[in-house]
Amino acid sequence: MLTDEYVKRVYAQVEQRDGDQKEFLQAVREVFETIEPVFKDHPQYEAAGVLERLVEPERVVKFRVPWVDDEGHVQVNRGYRVQFNSAIGPYKGGLRFHPTVTEAVIKFLGFEQIFKNSLTGLPMGGGKGGSDFNPKGRSDAEVMRFCQSFMTELQRHIGQFTDVPAGDINVGAREIGFLFGQYKRLRNEFSGVLTGKGLEFGGSLTRTEATGYGLCYYTQEALRVLRNDSFEGKTVVVSGSGNVAIFAIEKATALGAKVVTASDSNGYVYDPNGIDLDVLKDIKLNKRGRISEYAERVDGATYFEGCRGVWSVKCDIALPCATQNEIDGTEAQMLVDNGCTVVCEGSNMPSTPDAIEVYQNNNVLYGPAKAANAGGVAVSGLEMSQNSYRLSWTFDEVDARLKGIMEEIVANSLDAAKKYGDEGDLMQGANIAGFIKVADAMVAQGII
Template sequence: MRTARYTDQVLEQVERRDPDQSEFLQAVHEIFACLEPVVERHPEYAANAVLERLVEPDRLVKFRVPWVDDDGMVQVNRGYRVQFNAAIGPYKGGLRFHPTVTESVVKFLGFEQVIKNALTGLPMGGGKGGSDFDPRGRSDAEVMRFCQSFMTELQRHIGQFTDVPAGDINVGAREIGYLFGQYKRIRNEYSGVLTGKNLEFGGSLVRPEATGYGLCYYTAKALRVLRNETFENKTVVVSGSGNVAFYAIEKAHMLGATVITVSDSSGYIVDPHGIDLDVVRDIKMTRRARMSEYADAVPDSTYHEGSAGIWTVPCDIALPCATQNEIDGDAARSLIEHGCRVVCEGANMPSTPEAIAVFQASDILYGPGQAANAGGVAVSGLEMSQNSMRLPWSFEDTDQRLRDIMQGIVAHSLDAAKDYGREGDLMFGANVAGFVKVADAMVAQGVC
């Protein structure tokens, strides 16, 4: 017989089983903190062990990835794919190539992906994967050989009706192309097994822009509903310089804001006149160089070593778009002290639990990553639909669908929050809305 504190029991079980998986435990704690009133209202969730099943992946694949570098030396990396929950659709989630990738990291990403995908309203379950391989400084030929080796194993576990990976950190159009080519070569099958593909072989318009644009659509809707404000004339701080940051900057500028920062792992740029995206594109997307070069190319801009100082830059809105746990409690307090009143997350879990507590105890409008950065997977889902129909959609049509999905996430989150007496709490509402959809499907499908 389960007691009333069902969530606490399951948390204790997760901590006992996975004590060394700090990122995964953080994600579980963050979502479970919102679920106690839900499971109290729905005793069928405890009776069907929904939480115990939700925190345990359907399967986790870990494999060796051997490949040969340009010097003829054999290198060996680790590959992962976690297939977390398929209650509402095939597993869906990106691949991350970065030295920080571990089992804990892919599990936290996959767990959050379950909630995120449910919020989009599209039929997608949650998964994630990647490798501790670092493509920075590697030639195209080395990246190709690594991707081919990685896919040689991964192809056994994925498929358009089973698991559809996409890109994530350091996995862009180049890597997706190499992965898709190897899948097609091995399986003799042309299908929508990967998203984020080039337009020439089944990709979708708006996919590169989707997470950054979606973040701004989400933020704009939340601003309008909760503050009766817009992006117009706001000063915005954005971290990161990958696809998410780049297109968040672009869309924020289009909406009338001035974005004054951009960053990478070495430091950050402050440009009081607004970030010049042509310069960023040349540095990061063409030459794959360091962001410090921006200050040499753009008058009046300054470069600052280290990434933490970016949260001391005065702003109205902060859009963290780099990586997990980039904002700690001190950074959160600094943002507030320097005038920030809106934080919406473009990265996965960029705020620590202490930072989130600071936001929620203040007047900050806080949009959590599992909701605010759902635009990427939303357009990935739309790419899957286009692949199934063998029909491409226009940029305008796809962009409007993305806008509708992100605005819908805000509305559904606020409805769920109001239903449980937490009116205006976007984090609570997002976790509850996503969880209930998945939990109801799990109960309806029996013990599986």
């Protein structure tokens, strides 16, 4: 329930303007409900119209992306870039290529990115982009032609001091390489305009692993501080099988857990012996295959149709790493009934409001996405720094910085929760800690 009159008024304006954008409204309401206590101590935020400006992107770019497939047919997709807030640094956020991409999805992701980037402690504003193009099943040549057409328009709006995109769902090393090449060709400059680049042309060690590793560093630190516990000996359920999921599985296993699931959009696999990372990486990173192949190659593993069934598997810790709203209230209750006591989010907004209510009512340690999955953008920020210095740090150096950032996010979230709300509430703490830094910068810079 919203109780503060200022917050209620601004949310009503958002509903009136963007009532058809359900993902964006969901993201805004979650933040608004948790930051209400801040306004009693900071009346300057209302006077400066911080909330009214915060929910309105500084810029929304929508464009046509024409390209030619291998049969010579012209295809047309939609491209988006939402530059949401630059109060603390250049816009920063990934590009997502997926059929579900709409302006509403990109807006919710960009809004979340404001707070996520703020929490890292690095000077990065919030942005997001993408297209409804689906690279799955497309040849390398088709993906290249699409990426070149996409970047031909996007390059007008980005730059290393303006907006620095990265990868997201279905935008990996191949796509980033094609996008960077076209940017360099059009602008005749070699700059750190994209992150997630190949190591040969300005990429950072640990970037591929960063979101999954960071998720586990965050979870481990939250367990240590709040439960005097760790991953050691725990059974973990992970959804997804992209970079985030794969490297979350890798790090959780290294920390002593047994991860028993992975999934894709068609279904999930259950391996009671623990996921075989070599097989999973070969299927997903090398062959870009389907998760069902895992059960065909690993004795004892079973494949199940329907990806959401993964939440019926008994576990101690759940790490959702697939997509938004992948856990609803019913599935959250299923997790609780099966003994799950920890949910930390690797994907963006994977839990519906009903699911979060279940976590809170059952004393589940809940790590929200904007905090728990900030490792990816944190190392993207470190890649930007390395590009500016024209040098490369070692894997261990970047990994140590990542671990420190994730532990600091836990500490800052708990400090904010203790000061303004419920002690130990990581969701409220993350929202407040991320918001205050951005709000103070907005007030200082005037009404812009």
